[in-house]
Amino acid sequence: MRAFGIIAVALLAAILLAVTNPSTEEFHQCIRSKAEAPATEKGVLATLGSSLEAWLVTAYSKQTARRQDYTLFSIYTLELDGQKQRWIGILGRFLPLLALPEGRPPGTLHEQP
Numbered sequence: 001m002r003a004f005g006i007i008a009v010a011l012l013a014a015i016l017l018a019v020t021n022p023s024t025e026e027f028h029q030c031i032r033s034k035a036e037a038p039a040t041e042k043g044v045l046a047t048l049g050s051s052l053e054a055w056l057v058t059a060y061s062k063q064t065a066r067r068q069d070y071t072l073f074s075i076y077t078l079e080l081d082g083q084k085q086r087w088i089g090i091l092g093r094f095l096p097l098l099a100l101p102e103g104r105p106p107g108t109l110h111e112q113p
Contacts, residue, residue: 017072022089024067027076030087030094031065032058 022030035057061078068075073090075097086097 014072017090020090020092021069021072021074022092022094024065024076026092027065027067027074027087027089027094028058028061031061031078 064078066077068077073088076087076089076094078085078087087094088097
């Protein structure tokens with residue numbers, strides 16, 4: 001009976017993760033909202049500049065973002081300013097992943113070359 005309870009909880013958790021796995025469009029909206037962060041200067045030009053930057057970043061992300069869908073979560077990769085940026089999309093949210101230096105395999109981040 002206890003095994004049935006564990007299986008039921010695991011199945012419900014998997015269903016929850018699968019249903020809340022964010023879409024590519026949600027990723028683009030997240031990138032846009034980060035680019036639309038309020039300008040440090042107040043005024044029409046600052047707002048216009050922020051809006052234009054958000055539009056450009058969104059257009060760029062729609063062309064170059066790559067999604068790896070693992071059903072329960074997704075990994076999104078986008079190259080910005082010459083650096084690969086990665087996020088995990090899980091439970092309807094996007095969390096940044098630690099970037100590895102180029103040419104370094106996973107699991108070797110803290111090892112000395």
